[in-house]
Amino acid sequence: MPVLDLLQSETKRRLLRLMNRRGEITLNDALEKIDRARPTLRDHLDQMGRDGLVTRRSKREGRGRPSMCYRMTSRAERLFPRREGAVFAEFLAYLEEQGRDQLIEEFFQSFWNDRLDEVERRLSGSLESADTRQIVDVLKAVLEEAGFMPEVRVEEDRVVVEECNCPFAEIIGATELPCASETCFYEALFGRVERTRHIPDGDEACAYELPVLQQQ
Structure with a gap:
Protein backbone atom coordinates (compact mmCIF):
# COMPACT_ATOMS: atom_id res chain seq x y z
CA MET A 1 0.00 0.00 0.00
CA PRO A 2 1.45 3.41 -0.95
CA VAL A 3 2.50 5.50 2.02
CA LEU A 4 0.21 8.42 1.12
CA ASP A 5 -2.82 6.12 1.09
CA LEU A 6 -2.27 5.45 4.77
CA LEU A 7 -2.83 9.12 5.48
CA GLN A 8 -6.46 8.86 4.38
CA SER A 9 -7.03 7.96 8.02
CA GLU A 10 -7.40 11.21 9.96
CA THR A 11 -6.41 9.46 13.19
CA LYS A 12 -3.14 8.26 11.66
CA ARG A 13 -2.43 11.72 10.31
CA ARG A 14 -2.97 13.21 13.76
CA LEU A 15 -0.74 10.59 15.38
CA LEU A 16 2.04 11.32 12.91
CA ARG A 17 1.67 15.07 13.39
CA LEU A 18 1.93 14.58 17.14
CA MET A 19 5.10 12.52 16.74
CA ASN A 20 6.48 15.07 14.30
CA ARG A 21 6.03 17.83 16.90
CA ARG A 22 7.24 15.91 19.94
CA GLY A 23 9.70 13.46 18.46
CA GLU A 24 8.43 10.59 20.59
CA ILE A 25 5.06 9.88 22.21
CA THR A 26 3.42 7.34 24.50
CA LEU A 27 -0.09 6.01 24.20
CA ASN A 28 -1.09 8.30 27.06
CA ASP A 29 0.26 11.29 25.12
CA ALA A 30 -1.93 10.30 22.19
CA LEU A 31 -4.99 9.90 24.43
CA GLU A 32 -4.53 13.44 25.76
CA LYS A 33 -4.61 14.95 22.27
CA ILE A 34 -6.78 12.62 20.19
CA ASP A 35 -10.36 11.74 21.08
CA ARG A 36 -10.23 8.04 20.33
CA ALA A 37 -10.39 4.92 22.48
CA ARG A 38 -7.11 3.48 23.76
CA PRO A 39 -7.49 0.20 21.77
CA THR A 40 -8.18 2.19 18.60
CA LEU A 41 -5.06 4.32 18.99
CA ARG A 42 -2.95 1.28 19.83
CA ASP A 43 -4.23 -0.53 16.73
CA HIS A 44 -3.38 2.46 14.53
CA LEU A 45 0.12 2.67 15.98
CA ASP A 46 0.65 -1.07 15.56
CA GLN A 47 -0.52 -0.91 11.94
CA MET A 48 1.77 2.02 11.19
CA GLY A 49 4.57 -0.01 12.74
CA ARG A 50 3.86 -2.88 10.35
CA ASP A 51 3.78 -0.40 7.45
CA GLY A 52 7.19 0.96 8.34
CA LEU A 53 6.02 4.39 9.47
CA VAL A 54 6.49 4.03 13.22
CA THR A 55 9.09 2.41 15.43
CA ARG A 56 8.70 1.76 19.14
CA ARG A 57 10.73 1.07 22.24
CA SER A 58 9.94 0.34 25.87
CA LYS A 59 10.87 2.88 28.52
CA ARG A 60 10.89 2.16 32.25
CA GLU A 61 10.37 5.00 34.71
CA GLY A 62 10.18 3.92 38.32
CA ARG A 63 8.11 0.93 39.35
CA GLY A 64 5.40 -0.70 37.32
CA ARG A 65 5.17 -1.77 33.72
CA PRO A 66 7.39 0.06 31.21
CA SER A 67 5.75 2.52 28.83
CA MET A 68 5.83 1.97 25.08
CA CYS A 69 7.23 4.96 23.20
CA TYR A 70 6.51 5.59 19.52
CA ARG A 71 8.29 7.72 16.98
CA MET A 72 8.36 8.14 13.22
CA THR A 73 10.75 6.27 10.98
CA SER A 74 12.74 8.10 8.31
CA ARG A 75 10.11 6.89 5.83
CA ALA A 76 7.37 8.70 7.73
CA GLU A 77 9.49 11.81 8.18
CA ARG A 78 9.54 12.24 4.41
CA LEU A 79 5.81 12.95 4.63
CA PHE A 80 6.69 16.18 6.46
CA PRO A 81 9.08 18.01 4.14
CA ARG A 82 11.24 20.59 5.86
CA ARG A 83 13.19 23.43 4.33
Whole structure:
Protein backbone atom coordinates (compact mmCIF):
# COMPACT_ATOMS: atom_id res chain seq x y z
CA MET A 1 0.00 0.00 0.00
CA PRO A 2 1.45 3.41 -0.95
CA VAL A 3 2.50 5.50 2.02
CA LEU A 4 0.21 8.42 1.12
CA ASP A 5 -2.82 6.12 1.09
CA LEU A 6 -2.27 5.45 4.77
CA LEU A 7 -2.83 9.12 5.48
CA GLN A 8 -6.46 8.86 4.38
CA SER A 9 -7.03 7.96 8.02
CA GLU A 10 -7.40 11.21 9.96
CA THR A 11 -6.41 9.46 13.19
CA LYS A 12 -3.14 8.26 11.66
CA ARG A 13 -2.43 11.72 10.31
CA ARG A 14 -2.97 13.21 13.76
CA LEU A 15 -0.74 10.59 15.38
CA LEU A 16 2.04 11.32 12.91
CA ARG A 17 1.67 15.07 13.39
CA LEU A 18 1.93 14.58 17.14
CA MET A 19 5.10 12.52 16.74
CA ASN A 20 6.48 15.07 14.30
CA ARG A 21 6.03 17.83 16.90
CA ARG A 22 7.24 15.91 19.94
CA GLY A 23 9.70 13.46 18.46
CA GLU A 24 8.43 10.59 20.59
CA ILE A 25 5.06 9.88 22.21
CA THR A 26 3.42 7.34 24.50
CA LEU A 27 -0.09 6.01 24.20
CA ASN A 28 -1.09 8.30 27.06
CA ASP A 29 0.26 11.29 25.12
CA ALA A 30 -1.93 10.30 22.19
CA LEU A 31 -4.99 9.90 24.43
CA GLU A 32 -4.53 13.44 25.76
CA LYS A 33 -4.61 14.95 22.27
CA ILE A 34 -6.78 12.62 20.19
CA ASP A 35 -10.36 11.74 21.08
CA ARG A 36 -10.23 8.04 20.33
CA ALA A 37 -10.39 4.92 22.48
CA ARG A 38 -7.11 3.48 23.76
CA PRO A 39 -7.49 0.20 21.77
CA THR A 40 -8.18 2.19 18.60
CA LEU A 41 -5.06 4.32 18.99
CA ARG A 42 -2.95 1.28 19.83
CA ASP A 43 -4.23 -0.53 16.73
CA HIS A 44 -3.38 2.46 14.53
CA LEU A 45 0.12 2.67 15.98
CA ASP A 46 0.65 -1.07 15.56
CA GLN A 47 -0.52 -0.91 11.94
CA MET A 48 1.77 2.02 11.19
CA GLY A 49 4.57 -0.01 12.74
CA ARG A 50 3.86 -2.88 10.35
CA ASP A 51 3.78 -0.40 7.45
CA GLY A 52 7.19 0.96 8.34
CA LEU A 53 6.02 4.39 9.47
CA VAL A 54 6.49 4.03 13.22
CA THR A 55 9.09 2.41 15.43
CA ARG A 56 8.70 1.76 19.14
CA ARG A 57 10.73 1.07 22.24
CA SER A 58 9.94 0.34 25.87
CA LYS A 59 10.87 2.88 28.52
CA ARG A 60 10.89 2.16 32.25
CA GLU A 61 10.37 5.00 34.71
CA GLY A 62 10.18 3.92 38.32
CA ARG A 63 8.11 0.93 39.35
CA GLY A 64 5.40 -0.70 37.32
CA ARG A 65 5.17 -1.77 33.72
CA PRO A 66 7.39 0.06 31.21
CA SER A 67 5.75 2.52 28.83
CA MET A 68 5.83 1.97 25.08
CA CYS A 69 7.23 4.96 23.20
CA TYR A 70 6.51 5.59 19.52
CA ARG A 71 8.29 7.72 16.98
CA MET A 72 8.36 8.14 13.22
CA THR A 73 10.75 6.27 10.98
CA SER A 74 12.74 8.10 8.31
CA ARG A 75 10.11 6.89 5.83
CA ALA A 76 7.37 8.70 7.73
CA GLU A 77 9.49 11.81 8.18
CA ARG A 78 9.54 12.24 4.41
CA LEU A 79 5.81 12.95 4.63
CA PHE A 80 6.69 16.18 6.46
CA PRO A 81 9.08 18.01 4.14
CA ARG A 82 11.24 20.59 5.86
CA ARG A 83 13.19 23.43 4.33
CA GLU A 84 15.58 24.22 7.17
CA GLY A 85 18.25 21.84 5.92
CA ALA A 86 18.09 23.13 2.35
CA VAL A 87 18.30 26.73 3.50
CA PHE A 88 21.22 25.88 5.80
CA ALA A 89 23.00 24.22 2.86
CA GLU A 90 22.51 27.36 0.76
CA PHE A 91 23.88 29.45 3.61
CA LEU A 92 27.00 27.27 3.89
CA ALA A 93 27.50 27.48 0.11
CA TYR A 94 27.28 31.26 0.35
CA LEU A 95 29.87 31.37 3.13
CA GLU A 96 32.21 29.19 1.06
CA GLU A 97 31.79 31.51 -1.92
CA GLN A 98 32.75 34.39 0.35
CA GLY A 99 35.88 32.58 1.47
CA ARG A 100 34.59 31.97 4.99
CA ASP A 101 35.48 28.28 5.18
CA GLN A 102 37.20 28.76 8.51
CA LEU A 103 34.02 30.21 9.98
CA ILE A 104 32.07 27.10 8.91
CA GLU A 105 34.62 24.81 10.56
CA GLU A 106 34.54 26.87 13.73
CA PHE A 107 30.74 26.68 13.86
CA PHE A 108 30.63 22.88 13.84
CA GLN A 109 33.50 22.65 16.30
CA SER A 110 31.59 25.03 18.56
CA PHE A 111 28.36 23.02 18.18
CA TRP A 112 29.96 19.80 19.37
CA ASN A 113 32.08 21.54 21.99
CA ASP A 114 28.85 22.93 23.45
CA ARG A 115 27.40 19.39 23.57
CA LEU A 116 30.57 18.19 25.31
CA ASP A 117 30.37 21.03 27.83
CA GLU A 118 26.75 20.11 28.51
CA VAL A 119 27.62 16.45 29.15
CA GLU A 120 30.35 17.48 31.58
CA ARG A 121 28.06 19.98 33.31
CA ARG A 122 25.40 17.35 33.98
CA LEU A 123 27.73 14.74 35.39
CA SER A 124 27.81 14.63 39.17
CA GLY A 125 31.61 14.60 39.13
CA SER A 126 34.36 15.09 36.58
CA LEU A 127 34.37 13.38 33.19
CA GLU A 128 37.54 11.53 34.15
CA SER A 129 35.91 10.00 37.25
CA ALA A 130 32.57 9.12 35.63
CA ASP A 131 31.80 5.52 34.69
CA THR A 132 30.32 4.35 31.41
CA ARG A 133 26.71 4.24 32.61
CA GLN A 134 26.83 7.76 34.01
CA ILE A 135 28.22 9.16 30.77
CA VAL A 136 25.78 7.17 28.63
CA ASP A 137 22.73 8.40 30.54
CA VAL A 138 23.76 12.04 30.17
CA LEU A 139 24.89 11.55 26.57
CA LYS A 140 21.51 10.15 25.56
CA ALA A 141 19.66 13.12 27.05
CA VAL A 142 21.96 15.66 25.37
CA LEU A 143 21.62 13.97 21.96
CA GLU A 144 17.84 13.79 22.32
CA GLU A 145 17.64 17.51 23.01
CA ALA A 146 19.78 18.21 19.93
CA GLY A 147 17.37 16.23 17.71
CA PHE A 148 19.41 13.08 17.02
CA MET A 149 16.74 10.62 18.29
CA PRO A 150 19.39 8.30 19.79
CA GLU A 151 19.24 4.67 20.86
CA VAL A 152 22.07 3.92 23.29
CA ARG A 153 22.92 0.55 24.76
CA VAL A 154 25.77 -0.69 26.91
CA GLU A 155 27.03 -4.16 26.09
CA GLU A 156 29.71 -6.24 27.78
CA ASP A 157 32.65 -4.77 25.89
CA ARG A 158 31.23 -1.79 23.99
CA VAL A 159 28.74 1.04 23.91
CA VAL A 160 26.58 1.30 20.79
CA VAL A 161 25.04 4.65 19.87
CA GLU A 162 22.51 4.76 17.04
CA GLU A 163 21.38 8.19 15.88
CA CYS A 164 18.08 7.69 14.06
CA ASN A 165 17.92 11.31 12.93
CA CYS A 166 20.57 13.80 11.86
CA PRO A 167 19.85 17.55 11.97
CA PHE A 168 22.67 18.01 9.44
CA ALA A 169 21.65 15.27 6.98
CA GLU A 170 20.80 17.67 4.15
CA ILE A 171 24.16 19.44 4.23
CA ILE A 172 26.52 16.47 4.41
CA GLY A 173 26.77 16.53 0.62
CA ALA A 174 28.23 20.03 0.88
CA THR A 175 30.53 19.47 3.86
CA GLU A 176 31.60 16.60 6.10
CA LEU A 177 32.61 18.95 8.91
CA PRO A 178 29.60 18.01 11.12
CA CYS A 179 30.64 14.34 11.03
CA ALA A 180 34.31 15.12 11.65
CA SER A 181 33.47 17.31 14.64
CA GLU A 182 31.07 14.68 15.95
CA THR A 183 33.85 12.09 15.86
CA CYS A 184 36.01 14.41 17.97
CA PHE A 185 33.10 14.75 20.40
CA TYR A 186 32.88 10.98 20.94
CA GLU A 187 36.65 10.66 21.20
CA ALA A 188 36.67 13.29 23.94
CA LEU A 189 34.13 11.22 25.90
CA PHE A 190 35.36 7.68 25.27
CA GLY A 191 38.92 7.95 23.94
CA ARG A 192 38.18 6.25 20.65
CA VAL A 193 35.21 5.71 18.32
CA GLU A 194 34.31 3.61 15.30
CA ARG A 195 31.46 4.63 12.99
CA THR A 196 29.73 1.52 11.65
CA ARG A 197 26.77 3.08 9.81
CA HIS A 198 26.17 6.45 8.19
CA ILE A 199 22.91 8.10 7.09
CA PRO A 200 24.56 9.83 4.08
CA ASP A 201 25.60 6.35 2.86
CA GLY A 202 21.97 5.27 2.78
CA ASP A 203 21.78 3.68 6.22
CA GLU A 204 18.71 4.19 8.41
CA ALA A 205 20.87 5.56 11.22
CA CYS A 206 24.37 6.70 12.05
CA ALA A 207 25.88 4.15 14.42
CA TYR A 208 28.97 4.40 16.59
CA GLU A 209 30.79 1.81 18.66
CA LEU A 210 32.59 3.11 21.75
CA PRO A 211 34.66 1.32 24.38
CA VAL A 212 33.37 0.55 27.86
CA LEU A 213 35.44 2.73 30.14
CA GLN A 214 37.59 1.18 32.83
CA GLN A 215 36.87 2.32 36.36
CA GLN A 216 39.40 4.86 37.60
